[in-house]
Amino acid sequence: MRKKIGQWLEVLIFVSPAIILLTIFVIIPAVKTLSLSFFNSEGNFVGFQNFSDVLLSSDILNLSRFPFKSPPWGAIPHNTVWILIHLPLVVSLGMILAVLLRDVWGGSFIKSIIFLGMVTPMVVGGGIIRFIFDEHAGVVNGLLRFFGLNQFVRSWTVYPDTALLALILGSVLLWTGFSLILYSSGLSTIPDELYEAAEVDGANSLQRLFYITIPSLRPVTVTVVAMTLLWELKIFDLVYTATGGGPGGASTVLALRMYSLAFRALDPNRSAVIATLMTVLTLIIGIWLVRSTRRMEE
């Protein structure tokens, strides 16, 4: 009995720093944020009033424009569009590039270059995106001119129809390095025997890709999808520096609205509503990630 208590005490001592830090820096602020969202600025309990004010505003969901007119559609649709375009591109590009560069001479060097986007601070990334899509100096417009697509030549980030798309495509460039590196390390864990056996059985390269490589990379895919989703949900710095959410709110996102309510409107209560919403969405992804990982381990 005494030995068991001793073991528990030992465990407690080792986990207590983490528990203390988590409590101070995560749990208490999260609870405080949640409680803030139910009060007004005078400190009176207002139930779900802040939620209805914020979530029904056109900055969050602009039903008069979404989905048939050009942006602004509101932060939730913008984040959703971001996920719908960015996630498949990042996952597929990362995997394809990892497979293509696996046995190529200089592959590691090319991977390092692609990974540079990932280590670039997103504040700088925002400036880079603005530059890439600039009408005069941008490489994208240079390519469009080269291919004779002059009708698309413009500073993409200053027009409401193209600002969001420019940010999403630019962020693919910056984030693909993440999935590429994870897939590359995942590929190195697949035993060569599997490929050799498949070759003996007469499997061609496409069959090897679909029946060996992709299934074997499933744990990596789960991680890439989860981390990318979280990144897309909390995207802020890149948007803030590239477009500031504009023009006319055409590229605003949830985190930017949260910032704007807290630090421009000086309204922490309504800002807390968005923070709560983002926490819930993040939790859902987090729980899915943990469950998927456990299932795969089993």
Add this chain to the structure above:
Amino acid sequence: MKKKMLLLVVIIALLSACAPQSVKTVEVIKTQEVVKTVEVVTTQEVIKTVEVEKEVDKSPINVTIPWTGDAMELFMPVVDAFEAKTGIKVRVLPYKTENLGPLLPAQFMAKEPMADVMIMSWPWWIEQNSEHLLDLSDLTEGIDFLGNPVVVDGAVYGVPSYLWVKPGFWYRKSVFQANGLEEPQTWDEFLALMDKIKEIPGIENPMTSPAGYPLGDIVENFIATFGGPEMIKGIINGDVKWTDPDVRAIFEEKIIPLIESGDFSVPIDRHGAADLWWEGDYALHFYGNWVAEDVDDPSDMGILTLPGASTVVGGSDWMFIPKYTDRTDDAKKFIAFVISDEGMKLRLQEGGRLSSRADIPLDVYPPAEKTLAEAISQFEVLPDLDDTIGGEWQSTFWDQIALLWVKPGSLDEVLTTLQEKMPAK
């Protein structure tokens, strides 16, 4: 044993996190306290020595300034002179207003401000946070300011440092001279000037459109010129709506035709806009007078006001003191020095700024600022519209105007949004 050591390390780590950040010099001053003891028969004086600990803080006071780069360097003579005169050291922390504003609320809640004196360009922010600030009415008493102090319920919370103005479109005298261009006196002449400028080789557009607040400033200038000062004041206090037909007419008849005919550029990065204008990509550049700090030869700058303009938008960077600082006296001394004759002259002679005080003589200024100071004395100085309304509306304003610039057809949508987002009266 290991467990005990581990526990000790955890406790030390927690305690060190709680340690105070600044060290104060403590001088022990011996004072003599005279205690009188009254007795029935005789009076006897007992001299007792009491040790009183008085804290004399010799660490520098922290001052956040909204000026960086050259603008910061031009302010440093004032700081140096203050240090020499008072013996109080100053640590200058450059923080742009848009970066400082979001930082401070949390610091105020914790009663731990990052600086003893702060300078920012948002009067609305100072107003809304006045509960955390010191009443500085005693510093401004008897001074006639051009840029108004920030006053809440009769108490002064923000003291104007230097005046800036946004008088109109800057041009290069040499470019105008070389191309035979003249300042227009009527709206038709203004339009004719645009056509002439477009014919100059290498010109992208006649006028720059620096993204962010400068675009809003352009709109504000048009409203003040063609709608009059009352329209600007009416919008600020909520009596005039953005959707008012008279306001709409200014957009429809003056601004949008210029956008549609390519007289304005598409919105460009505001930090690079001055360089592009100076290098000749554009002929006219609407900006505050501090643009003089960014150009090689300020004497080559001329100012072109909109025909019929009788007003100029002006404002200041306001100084305030958080009431949680323990260096109140030193902080007040600093502000008093900045707005003193001596402090003001030290900065004005460097160029790029105007005096926030009405009684500073014109001969203090370098030639370019002297001309400007003389010129604006003919105009009514209006408060900056978006700086005065402030809050989330301000960023919405910049954003909606950026939308209008690339999509002039969205005028009604823009005006409706601006009206909807206006703070409650």
